Amino acid sequence: MRGKRLAPVLVVVVGFLAAFVDPVAASGYQSITEQYIRDLNNMMLAAALPITLLVEGILIYTVWKFRNSDEAKPTKENRRLEITWTVATAVVLLFVGVAAYGVMGQSAVTATGQDAQAAMAEEDSVTVTAEGVQWYWNFEYADENLSTTTSAGGDGVVGDQPLVLPADTKVVIRTESSDVIHAFHAPDLGLKADALPGQQNYIITDELDEGTYQLYCAEFCGVGHSQMLADIEVVDRDTYEDYVEDPENTSV
Structure with a gap:
């Protein structure tokens, strides 16, 4: 009888916890891209937490209840239980797949060339080319006839310019x-995004918050890889606008 009473209690507890899980506050995102990714992570955590608690609760209960049992006996077929956990697993996987696809389908998370062309055609959008070179970055502002270079890791320094982007702009x-x-x-x-030769x-991103952010090279590219850094x-x-017109005399 205790087992029959414990199961609904566990369901109520995990359901209550799931309703109030908010691992990261919904404010404070630095870009629309980060918002999509963080919201998906929070949703997955909110779904995983009650499932984990339910499974661990059943496991602990089972170990405790049968701690003094004799040698284990073969289990008997229980079609209702098998169908239940198969359907439950399918529902969970379907939820994960639909939620992930909804985020990965956003151009701010996974952009195609067609998405980029459409975004570049929008009024007031800004386009920058980031070229990776062993071991520094070249930034070319497509509409401003401006190119800048970051500090180089490894063999010497070729420049010291950040990547400057406008806030609240696509x-x-x-x-x-190049190599x-x-x-x-x-x-x-x-x-x-990978930076590939040829x-x-x-x-594509939007709703950037003002501030200074760190840019890394995230693909091992040689002895100067760890120093291939830049500020955004x-x-x-x-x-x-002042910077792209006169970068030398604009403080950023």
């Missing part, structure tokens, strides 16, 4: 490489 970043495989990764903004990949400066639109 931004398209084209990634490419080996690199990867453009700004984790605080939720941005990542190929362009695209990042997100500034207001007026400061951005």
Whole structure:
């Protein structure tokens, strides 16, 4: 009888916890891309937590109840139980698949060339090409006739310019490489794309918050890989316009 009473109690408890799980507050996102990714992670955690508690609760209860039992006996077929856990597993997998597809289908998370062309055609959007070179970054502002270079890791320094982007503006970043495989990764903004020789990949994002963020190369590319860093400066639109017109005399 205790087992029959414990099961509904566990269901109520885990259901209550799932309703109030909020691992990360819904505010404070630095970009629309980060918001999509964090919201998906939070949703998955909210779904996984009650399932984990339910399974562990049943496991602990079973171990305790049968701790003094004799030698284990062969189990008997229980079609109702088998159908129940098969359907439950299918529902969980369907939920995960639909939720993940809904996020991965967003152009701000996984951008295609067609998505990028449409975004670049929008008024007031900004397009920047980020070229990975052993071991620094070249940034070319497509509409501004401006190219800048970051500090180089490894053999000397060729420049010291951040990637400057405007806040609350749709931004398209084209990634490419002049030599080996690199990867453009700004984790605080939720941005990542491979930079490949002879190929362009695209990042589309929006609603960037002002601030300074770290850019890494996330693909091992040689002895200077760990030093292939740069700052991303997100500034207001007026400061951005001043920078692309006169980067040497604009403080960012």
